[in-house]
Amino acid sequence: MNGFVHRHPVWTLLVVLAAALVLWALIAPWPDGMEAVFGRKRIFLNAVFNGITLGALYFLVASGFTLIFGLMKNVNLAHGSLYLLGGYLGYEVAEATGLWLGAFVVVFVAVGLLGILLQFFVFRRMEGEDLRQTLVTIGISIVLADVMLWIWGGQSYQILTPEWLSGPVRLPLVTGMRGEGELVYLTFPAVRIAILVASIALGVLMWLALNRTRIGMLIRAGVDDRDMLAASGVRVQYVFVMVFAFGAGLAGMAGIVGGTFQSIVAGEDMRFLLASLVVVIVGGMGSILGAALGAVLIGLAEQLGSVYAPTYSVVLTFLIMALVLAFRPQGLLGR
Amino acid sequence: MAGKARPASDVPAWLVGMPLSYWVVGIVLLFMPVLANDFVLFQILGWSFILGMIALSLMFLGGYGGMVSLAQMSIAALAGYMVAILGTSGVQAISLHWPWWLYVPVAIIVAAIFATMIGALAVRTEGIYTIMITLAIAAAFFYFTRQNYTIFNGYSGFANVVPPELFGINWRRPIPFYYLALFCAAISYLVVVYVSRSPFGLALQGVRDNPRRMAALGFNVVMHRVVAYTFASVIAAVAGILLVWQNAQISPGTAGLPAVIDILVIAIVGGLARPIGPFIGALIYVLLRTFSPDVLLTLGLPGDRFKLMIGLGFLAVVYWSPDGVLGLWDRWRTHRRKAADPLTGQGGAP
Numbered sequence: 001m002n003g004f005v006h007r008h009p010v011w012t013l014l015v016v017l018a019a020a021l022v023l024w025a026l027i028a029p030w031p032d033g034m035e036a037v038f039g040r041k042r043i044f045l046n047a048v049f050n051g052i053t054l055g056a057l058y059f060l061v062a063s064g065f066t067l068i069f070g071l072m073k074n075v076n077l078a079h080g081s082l083y084l085l086g087g088y089l090g091y092e093v094a095e096a097t098g099l100w101l102g103a104f105v106v107v108f109v110a111v112g113l114l115g116i117l118l119q120f121f122v123f124r125r126m127e128g129e130d131l132r133q134t135l136v137t138i139g140i141s142i143v144l145a146d147v148m149l150w151i152w153g154g155q156s157y158q159i160l161t162p163e164w165l166s167g168p169v170r171l172p173l174v175t176g177m178r179g180e181g182e183l184v185y186l187t188f189p190a191v192r193i194a195i196l197v198a199s200i201a202l203g204v205l206m207w208l209a210l211n212r213t214r215i216g217m218l219i220r221a222g223v224d225d226r227d228m229l230a231a232s233g234v235r236v237q238y239v240f241v242m243v244f245a246f247g248a249g250l251a252g253m254a255g256i257v258g259g260t261f262q263s264i265v266a267g268e269d270m271r272f273l274l275a276s277l278v279v280v281i282v283g284g285m286g287s288i289l290g291a292a293l294g295a296v297l298i299g300l301a302e303q304l305g306s307v308y309a310p311t312y313s314v315v316l317t318f319l320i321m322a323l324v325l326a327f328r329p330q331g332l333l334g335r
Numbered sequence: 336m337a338g339k340a341r342p343a344s345d346v347p348a349w350l351v352g353m354p355l356s357y358w359v360v361g362i363v364l365l366f367m368p369v370l371a372n373d374f375v376l377f378q379i380l381g382w383s384f385i386l387g388m389i390a391l392s393l394m395f396l397g398g399y400g401g402m403v404s405l406a407q408m409s410i411a412a413l414a415g416y417m418v419a420i421l422g423t424s425g426v427q428a429i430s431l432h433w434p435w436w437l438y439v440p441v442a443i444i445v446a447a448i449f450a451t452m453i454g455a456l457a458v459r460t461e462g463i464y465t466i467m468i469t470l471a472i473a474a475a476f477f478y479f480t481r482q483n484y485t486i487f488n489g490y491s492g493f494a495n496v497v498p499p500e501l502f503g504i505n506w507r508r509p510i511p512f513y514y515l516a517l518f519c520a521a522i523s524y525l526v527v528v529y530v531s532r533s534p535f536g537l538a539l540q541g542v543r544d545n546p547r548r549m550a551a552l553g554f555n556v557v558m559h560r561v562v563a564y565t566f567a568s569v570i571a572a573v574a575g576i577l578l579v580w581q582n583a584q585i586s587p588g589t590a591g592l593p594a595v596i597d598i599l600v601i602a603i604v605g606g607l608a609r610p611i612g613p614f615i616g617a618l619i620y621v622l623l624r625t626f627s628p629d630v631l632l633t634l635g636l637p638g639d640r641f642k643l644m645i646g647l648g649f650l651a652v653v654y655w656s657p658d659g660v661l662g663l664w665d666r667w668r669t670h671r672r673k674a675a676d677p678l679t680g681q682g683g684a685p
Contacts, residue, residue: 135599
């Protein structure tokens, strides 16, 4: 960090200035001239917060994807199907028992088990055959999508927010001023704040687990050199199965989150597969921090784009991807 | 194929050397309108040719270039969109009513430029990343056409896009359309065969097998790959134009993710090894798609589960025969040959 400041004083100044500008735009009430150009501040703030929350959801889906890819070089294009399956199962559990948190546990275990099956019957048998894995997982995603369409039909499902998380929360961020100088604060659905906080906590936990525990050490060693790790006596297949189950379970849990603050409907599997692809391409394959950065970037681009350039918001996402590929093909934080 | 050209004959050698199967398939296809009804000509064979051409462009990239691009359907759809936008369609506010001799080449060129840009992005990465990036591009194209109303007319797309009445023929009638599609498919097939044996095609296959050695030999690896994208896109673009004429409409769903993946399924099921594979795969796909509801209903299953059948069939193919139907055929032939006694060489086929 200090080295960067010393080596690039101008860039540091620019970054600090930009950060200050963003901070000011977030905290202070906007002058009239700025509101004339950018529209109401409330809209901007809402877009920013929606973008970050969407990024949190993308992070939940993509971190499993990037972990699996980083460790095993498995490209699991059925990842979106796991997300959708998690959403449907979560809906069923939440409807049957009324327990929102309980659904997370059930779905994590169920989808994680499916992940174990996938790893055991599919990926372990075609290790190192990239193209075949990709094709088989595409086949699996076609089959799963149709089976889910068969069972749950084409209508959309909404998982109800539990009582203790419904309703808005007032955030200490000023959106504007009433006539008498009274400040108006931003209100935001509590459940989204909870999702955001939970994803950040999960991200930090994952980072700690990867960097501070023995199992994380094994995983990092596996990412760097799988054969050497196996040669030093570690049951590498167990590590693989565990990581795959964890990544799959995470995608399933993300399905519940997505079903709570958006909805669950056939076709979402492809949307979230695409989101995870773009997030890991932008952030860098196999990097948790990269997934977080990519997810927030893509979430913000989508939401801000849909507010300020409704018919071109997809192009914005795509442009980010193209720029990253053009200048850093391995992703922002990839190695 | 025993290419023994008779020296006394004035028939060109390539004609004599042509294998028997070419003659049989060619004659059957040429006289198909005598045998088949309009539905088979237009819906089954016409559609197979079109899908086969799009899959052929994927086969060229994947088989000869080692780059599996999932954006070929989007390129085809872009050409189709260009026809609808520049030519005549039911959306008067957007369509420009250009004559056909202008909009057809422009549509192909626009698609080729788009594909070259995709190629320039995609070749920066390799193998599995290419699939992911092209898949992301295809999805972005789908979402973009769906939400953009000023150019692509959003969700509803364009209807009433019909081919020009050239030579006084209505090209959407089954028999003219069949011959049009057959002509385009045959030309693309022959061009792909020709290019695969040309210096460019051989260099591309060299790049596929060992890019570093080809670079050391002085070949421009990146350029070969990007040009492969451009070349393949022309085939896909022609197919896209035929597709919009056949359906008389185009909408975001034409290049939706299921359609994008179907092209991959077709190319893989047919086999990426030879240019005939995609057409075989397309025929299988179209037959399955057309008749599976009936088959499923007779089996007592709900008729709308054809995706499940296609998915399971695709899984079976990639799980047990990664080189597709062509691979099965090749293995069956070598198996028959092996049936001959290895020591005496007697029995079995030559």
